[in-house]
Amino acid sequence: xxxxxxxxxxxxxxxxxxxxxxxxxxxxxxxxxxxxxxxxxxxxxxxxxxxxxxxxxxxxxxxxxxxxxxxxxxxxxxxxxxxxxxxxxxxxxxxxxxxxxxxxxxxxxxxxxxxxxxxxxxxxxxxxxxxxxxxxxxxxxxxxxxxxxxxxxxxxxxxxxxxxxxxxxxxxxxxx
Numbered sequence: 001x002x003x004x005x006x007x008x009x010x011x012x013x014x015x016x017x018x019x020x021x022x023x024x025x026x027x028x029x030x031x032x033x034x035x036x037x038x039x040x041x042x043x044x045x046x047x048x049x050x051x052x053x054x055x056x057x058x059x060x061x062x063x064x065x066x067x068x069x070x071x072x073x074x075x076x077x078x079x080x081x082x083x084x085x086x087x088x089x090x091x092x093x094x095x096x097x098x099x100x101x102x103x104x105x106x107x108x109x110x111x112x113x114x115x116x117x118x119x120x121x122x123x124x125x126x127x128x129x130x131x132x133x134x135x136x137x138x139x140x141x142x143x144x145x146x147x148x149x150x151x152x153x154x155x156x157x158x159x160x161x162x163x164x165x166x167x168x169x170x171x172x173x174x175x176x
Contacts, residue, residue, distance in 0.1 A: 013148055017131045018123035019086040021148060036122040037075070038094045039105045044113055045089035047081050054156065061155040065163050068093045071107065072100025073171045078128055081153040083145025090150075092125060128152075 011028035014020040018040045020030060045060060052060070061079065068074050073096040080090040095101040101122060108120040125131055133149035135141040141151070154160075 015124045017087070017148070017150060018092065018125050019090060021084060021086045023086065033122045033124055035098045035102070036124065036126075037096070037098055037101050038092060038123050038125045039101050039108070039120055040123040040125075041091040041093075041108060042119045042121070043085070043089045044091045044118055045079060046114060047089060051081070052153075057153060058155050058159045062159060062163065064091055064093075068095075068104060069167050069170065071104040072096055073167060076128060078132070078150060078152045080150045082147060082151045084148070087148075087150060092123065092128065092150075094126070094128070 008027065008029040011020050011022075011026050011030055014026070014028070014030045018038075019042070020026050020028075024030075044064075061077075064079075065074065065077055068077065074093055075096055076094045078092045080087045080092075082088055093101075093104065095104065105120045105122055108118045111118050128150070131150050132152050133141050133147050136147065136149075136151040141147050145151075155163075
């Protein structure tokens, strides 16, 4: 555990993707934010070796998204399907306000999903574009499951649009 007087260099991966493959054993500094718009739920979803079919993934995505919307407007949500331990099944949710993210973190930390406890924390990520593996989106990532950038699994376009419209009605906001 580090403190703010730690002289070690900051870990770029921890700040960029909200997780580090070395965890607490990293030689670089990891400082958890005390305020953020974004939460991460570590290893929340389980992806079997053959993967999840699209309809099952959409069901899981919808469940998590609807639950997150209870705390406030969700601006974006990504789910990692990487095979490495520090990103596998991570769910990142960016809320409109820091207060909503704090409430969500506190609530999710008292809950279970798929017979496992949820481990949730705030993360520094404010823009997922720097954290996502661009090569994965084009099916060209040579690192595969061991890539240290997010391999994002996306829901169907119809589901994403329906969820955003529903949220806009609930929170009386415009759809992006």
